[in-house]
Amino acid sequence: MTNWGILACGNIARKFAQGLVFAPNAKLLAVASRSQEKADAFGAEFGVERLYGSYQDLATDPDIDIVYIASPHTGHCEHAILCLDSGKGVLCEKPLAINAQQVERMIAAAQRNERFLMEAMWTRFLPMMNQVRAWLDEGAIGPLQALYADFGFRAGFNPEGRLFNLDLGGGSILDVGIYPLALAVQLFGEPNRVQAIANLSPTGSDEIALFNLGFPGGAMASLSSAIRATTPMEATIVGENGLIRLHRPFWKATLLTIEVQGKDAVTTARPFESTGYQYEATAAMEAMEQGLLEHPLMPWGDSLILARTMDEIRNQIGVRYPGE
Ligand SMILES: NC(=O)c1ccc[n+]([C@@H]2O[C@H](COP(=O)([O-])OP(=O)(O)OC[C@H]3O[C@@H](n4cnc5c(N)ncnc54)[C@H](OP(=O)(O)O)[C@@H]3O)[C@@H](O)[C@H]2O)c1
Numbered sequence: 001m002t003n004w005g006i007l008a009c010g011n012i013a014r015k016f017a018q019g020l021v022f023a024p025n026a027k028l029l030a031v032a033s034r035s036q037e038k039a040d041a042f043g044a045e046f047g048v049e050r051l052y053g054s055y056q057d058l059a060t061d062p063d064i065d066i067v068y069i070a071s072p073h074t075g076h077c078e079h080a081i082l083c084l085d086s087g088k089g090v091l092c093e094k095p096l097a098i099n100a101q102q103v104e105r106m107i108a109a110a111q112r113n114e115r116f117l118m119e120a121m122w123t124r125f126l127p128m129m130n131q132v133r134a135w136l137d138e139g140a141i142g143p144l145q146a147l148y149a150d151f152g153f154r155a156g157f158n159p160e161g162r163l164f165n166l167d168l169g170g171g172s173i174l175d176v177g178i179y180p181l182a183l184a185v186q187l188f189g190e191p192n193r194v195q196a197i198a199n200l201s202p203t204g205s206d207e208i209a210l211f212n213l214g215f216p217g218g219a220m221a222s223l224s225s226a227i228r229a230t231t232p233m234e235a236t237i238v239g240e241n242g243l244i245r246l247h248r249p250f251w252k253a254t255l256l257t258i259e260v261q262g263k264d265a266v267t268t269a270r271p272f273e274s275t276g277y278q279y280e281a282t283a284a285m286e287a288m289e290q291g292l293l294e295h296p297l298m299p300w301g302d303s304l305i306l307a308r309t310m311d312e313i314r315n316q317i318g319v320r321y322p323g324e
Contacts, residue, residue, distance in 0.1 A: 009042040013070035019277030032058035059086040073169030077102035089116035100307035125279035128270035141239030149180035149235035152226025170205035177225030184221040198317035
């Protein structure tokens, strides 16, 4: 049995806790909030035994094996290092941190403590992604040429909330643009060309962004993100001989279509139970059992590429976070 702790009791923490129920051999032993009342209420909902009113108390609980970090982007670095330095494994929400410098500090903390660390890029562990990987491995659509993908949704404008507030890492790119970007990096590696444009909100965060990427070898990706408008939310992987569509919403697709030139398109379903966060949790536990510090499907190198690329995109569109 692996004992989990959840750090920060917000929106995604609740969905993760719902999914964790479906992960074999996982026990949600403790939750921590900045407020004891919030921890008590969250814990009561999920029957959690240990309820902490401080993140520090969770980090130093000797019975916790791995902590899931669900604070705003700007808290990830500090909170992950707190847990790693206390000897815990860490599954940290995306983006792993607000910039590459912070990601490097987190990786250094995992290395010096010899503890597991993974960015919670849950898409890579969903059942549909096993099918996508199988098609790609067998060369079903030929050599890859391009990716078209977008993730945009309409959020009400709240200058204080984490989506728009620069103090909390606001903006569409870090919040949802990371999904199409992570798919591009999974397919093609690190881009060597980046071209981005964006519209900024009154707080200075990016509310819609378009970014084109070029990769060594010639593949290209045309990607976008938005927090002020709902976009198609689809991904299409294009090969020389056909294409693979991850249907809306592509980052948690349950429907895939493959179209190979000269053949009928085939649509296949890959449903999952509950919220789907159990797959990344299971992957993290399996990696820890094997003594791994990083997971081969979401390695540190990919988190660094994501962070470096988002740094470059933000540099081009003029979005800087306080302290940068
Ligand atoms: N994987 C996914 O599908 C997915 C979906 C949504 C979000 N996320 C990621 O999860 C993270 C949290 O997003 P969320 O939507 O859950 O946010 P949220 O509802 O605002 O929750 C964030 C929690 O962080 C804690 N916190 C610590 N410092 C804070 C501060 N200065 N201001 C506000 N809250 C603070 C609070 O918990 P306490 O008061 O209990 O300490 C708060 O409830 C983000 O990094 C986001 O990218 C991932």
